[in-house]
Amino acid sequence: MVSFADVSVTDATAHRMLSEYFAERAASFPASQGAYRTNFPDPSQFVPPTGVFLLAYDDDGPAVGCGGVRELKVPLSDTEPEIPVVRYEVKHLWVTPTSRGLGLGRTILKELEHRARGFGATEVVLDTNASLEAAGGLYRSHGYEDIQPYNDNPNATNWFRKKF
Secondary structure, eight states: OEEEEEEOTTSHHHHHHHHHHHHHHHHHSOGGGOOOOOOOOOGGGSSTTSEEEEEEEETTSSEEEEEEEEEEOOOOOSSOTTSOOOEEEEEEEEEOGGGTTSSHHHHHHHHHHHHHHHTTOSEEEEEEOTTOHHHHHHHHHTTOEEEOOSSOOTTOSEEEEEEO
16 A cells, blocks of 8 residues: 655655656666756745645555645736636656556556645646656546646656646
């Protein structure tokens, strides 16, 4: 059974997992896209009610994954100002290599969406890289649709959104 712990991104385990995630991405990043740019998350963006960072544990063992959501401010639409968009962004969803293939990515994603909805999100967005084929497949199978870029992340090639 998977359990979650809300932690600061500066927590020792969270920092170790993020470091492993960034090292893995740097090692596998497509050379044609240049060098992977590591960007540790700002701890102030992952504090309720505007965000949260989670560690995932399987059967009371060590942490097997992580991920966070944070609020992204969206300006009111000129065409539909009465319908405010409350947007949260999924960040740093990662599962340890030895725990992949067990559905943990899907479980973490569901929990992050649940937390975002609890904060009032009307949609969730994320960015990824086309080289992460399993991640793209996970997002599409979970109801995410391709969208135009909403940020200038140099590591991203694909942007997704899921409306609630």
